[in-house]
Amino acid sequence: MAVLLLAGTAIAQGQSQQNLKQLMRSALLPNSNIIFAVQSKPPKSEKEWQIVENAAVNIGDAANLILLPGRLRSNGQPVPVQAADYIKYAQALVPAGGKCLKAAQMKNLDAVGDCTDLLSESCDNCHKVYRDQPRK
Amino acid sequence: MQVRNAFCAVILGLVVSPGPTYAHHSVSAEFDLSKRITLEGRVTKIEWMNPHVYLYVDVNAEGKTANWACETAGPNTLARQGWSRLSLKIGDRVTVLGYKARDGSYVASAREVVLANGRKVFVGSPLDGGPQS
Numbered sequence: 446m447a448v449l450l451l452a453g454t455a456i457a458q459g460q461s462q463q464n465l466k467q468l469m470r471s472a473l474l475p476n477s478n479i480i481f482a483v484q485s486k487p488p489k490s491e492k493e494w495q496i497v498e499n500a501a502v503n504i505g506d507a508a509n510l511i512l513l514p515g516r517l518r519s520n521g522q523p524v525p526v527q528a529a530d531y532i533k534y535a536q537a538l539v540p541a542g543g544k545c546l547k548a549a550q551m552k553n554l555d556a557v558g559d560c561t562d563l564l565s566e567s568c569d570n571c572h573k574v575y576r577d578q579p580r581k
Numbered sequence: 582m583q584v585r586n587a588f589c590a591v592i593l594g595l596v597v598s599p600g601p602t603y604a605h606h607s608v609s610a611e612f613d614l615s616k617r618i619t620l621e622g623r624v625t626k627i628e629w630m631n632p633h634v635y636l637y638v639d640v641n642a643e644g645k646t647a648n649w650a651c652e653t654a655g656p657n658t659l660a661r662q663g664w665s666r667l668s669l670k671i672g673d674r675v676t677v678l679g680y681k682a683r684d685g686s687y688v689a690s691a692r693e694v695v696l697a698n699g700r701k702v703f704v705g706s707p708l709d710g711g712p713q714s
Contacts, residue, residue: 561631
């Protein structure tokens, strides 16, 4: 009961329930992969392009999700939502998602290729600083 | 609803390509950093795309030829390391130093490529936490 009450409080305050790694794996990773995959396997129908558009929207909106206060990293530390560089890295997803959305709406493969540069850079820049070193 | 979900899964499957990962991941999640390998052979294909460029190399071993997919950093990172689309072409003989995929497939995380002229180029990402040589 206490857990439920605590969870309810967190939801009421707009705080997040998933840790950052869970959010990365459930939102950013699959959606970025949908966009990256266009380079090697172009969409062939309106429905497939719509999936790419949806992925781009989700990438842009994910900036807000990873900046929500109260979220923890998988190591139990709070996500540094007050850190200027973290905010800058997170917000870089907005133009990346926007550029990919325009490219998908135009169904332009070259434009999608261009937007993956921005998307890839925004991921890499943040991972360089904030992703834990991998297991050896 | 189940039919609709299955349909969506099929559509998603059409968009999200299998093969090598073609995706963002940490190097240690996909590759065994304790299994360093050296691959020598000829380049059969180059896929210049984000988030990883792939070199495909035919490698002869024990009388058989295997086509290895060698994952490198992305195009922008390679460009910063002095590597471009013109650095390598189909048919070039190369030596790739890297690490094997954990799943045992013919996929490797390439960290260095030695060109036929002996020039050695770092092709890993300085950002992925993997070995830097």
